[in-house]
Amino acid sequence: MRRLPARRPTIRDIARRAGVSESAVSFALNGRPGVSEGTRERVRRVAEQLGWQPSTAARALSGEGSATVGLVLARPARTLGVESFFLQLVSGVQEALALRGLGLLFQVVEDVTAECAVHRRWWAEHRVDGLLVVDPRADDPRPALLAGLGLPTVVIGAMDDPAWEARPDAALSNLWADDAAAMDSVVGRLDALGHRRVAHVAGLGELAHTRRRGAALRRAAERHGLHVTSVTTDYSDAQGAEATRRLLAAPDPPTAVVYDNDVMAVAGLAVAARRGLSVPSDLSIVAWDDSVLCRSTHPPLTALARDTAAFGRRAAEELIALLDGGPARRTRDATPRLVERASTGRPVGRGAADSR
Amino acid sequence: MRRLPARRPTIRDIARRAGVSESAVSFALNGRPGVSEGTRERVRRVAEQLGWQPSTAARALSGEGSATVGLVLARPARTLGVESFFLQLVSGVQEALALRGLGLLFQVVEDVTAECAVHRRWWAEHRVDGLLVVDPRADDPRPALLAGLGLPTVVIGAMDDPAWEARPDAALSNLWADDAAAMDSVVGRLDALGHRRVAHVAGLGELAHTRRRGAALRRAAERHGLHVTSVTTDYSDAQGAEATRRLLAAPDPPTAVVYDNDVMAVAGLAVAARRGLSVPSDLSIVAWDDSVLCRSTHPPLTALARDTAAFGRRAAEELIALLDGGPARRTRDATPRLVERASTGRPVGRGAADSR
């Protein structure tokens, strides 16, 4: 009834039109030796004029790979569509991939088990040439799986050292940001402002970076002689708010809270406002990951900023390097920097810095 | 040096193991007649045991299609990674696609021209079987292009009637929400609260739904005898804030503002707070599209809520129906409903409803 054919041109069409064999066309179009410059040029023109594009399916079949990389997000749907992080990351990833004509196959699943299944399927189906893995976690099954399948992979985010070293000689690179250093800068600043009790509203406990941040916080606090509390959440606004309520209800509430994402920080701010606390004099707030959100609240939030799109772009570039046969490597990205806005300041009242 | 082979099993392996021909395997696995139940079962077991998965590349080559649908987002990078809308939409889309083993090829580009180029390339490369198109706009070149290419497509969002009717007998469906009705409900409510001057901070002027909302607002305002102002923006927090400042600086500022997305609404709220205006008594705020954002501010924002993930799911289902050879059709999704929170109320002072 519909679907007017609109047949795609194939190299065969080009061959006929240019009066050469299909192989000559293939050579010409792929820059292989074996055709004269004249013929090459002629073939190119015909291809252009016919609007020819290579069929990725055919290419993939004849061993070239599918010109596609995969990215799967394993997060419960509930905590999704919230953080700006992923869309920005993806947007950066694409920028780099598009330059090479690589497509991005994207999927959202509930958990890591499902993610592994997807990886396995994609591999078996020849769908992807490489993978981007996000949210590395403790006892992460993915690096081993992908190494076993021989799929070039870039893990985005700090992996635990054992996980990194355990990987065999696989095509597995890692791009990480120094969360510990970033946390240090936060704690140092809070200490300088006179805070003595700092809380950390952390993200999912299984994630490697959650642990790193927590550990860094404890170390830094010890160095500075601060008291710290930590609560883990699922990154949702609900749990961010709930954690804030709990922290503030404690007998000796913190005067500063560091949130592991922007959404929870904003939720925390709202809780403080509802309780009549003034930010920053009663409570200082720091958000991990800057975004529009942080800039739009009142007061705007101090945040650990990084260029997420650039992060994604670099990750994609690492993967491309791997795809080109380059060596696996571990690269450190820029450390998030503390952007101070109006949500942090000296604590006053409510038994703040006086205990020093 | 690396990349341990780990060859994927093919139907040939299955055939050998099961002691039948490759064609028999193909028939057995695809539920085609021509094999006995016993053989079919045996083949299935062997395939299972070998962990076989069909190669999409090979499938695509032999005419079955690539088992992939495409979605490209044409938005300047700046306004991206902001709204929760897209990630949620995508997450819903996937849920439906995954049930059918369809992959989602995703790309972000700067503008519609680039989007068309991507569509064309995907088509020529045999990469996708169908497409999801978002943000229909006035004089949209995409429906005609895709109809011409014969790619089954679902346009997500209200298309202008001419655009819809002009489409030839192509595999082009449309899923839309009644923004006009939603706008009516907002205006009705604001009128009932006593507002007389309402402003609309709209999104990109080229988008069809921006125009529809604007037109609906004007009609409704006329019906209710209200005065309306409208400003178009690029959806960014910066322009949302700027528009708000301009509106509030006017000689006869509005007492209620409807923002075309959550980000701008939050930015507007911050502007109001900075100017010392109290929300809602000095200014009522309504956000189009509900999200964590709206719930997390203080006061929380009244918003037009809809189930975006479900919207995406339905869109994907429409596309699957099309892929299955179903007829093109136009479907109306649920109308966004007004969720009243603390950011709307009766206007007081500042020359509010007294002029009635």
Add this chain to the structure above:
DNA sequence: CCAACACACTAAAGCGCATTAGTCGTTGAC
């Protein structure tokens, strides 16, 4: 008892491209 016909299955071709193994006409070297 043989033709007609199901039935279960195999052989072979084709999808679009890359690649390997030729083929053929020139050149260059000795």
Add this chain to the structure above:
DNA sequence: GTCAACGACTAATGCGCTTTAGTGTGTTGG
């Protein structure tokens, strides 16, 4: 002047799967 080497191409094969056209066997009916 002859032979090897080279450049410019073409022919043929394979990738993994679907599909069409057989093939051979057993059953049925006249």
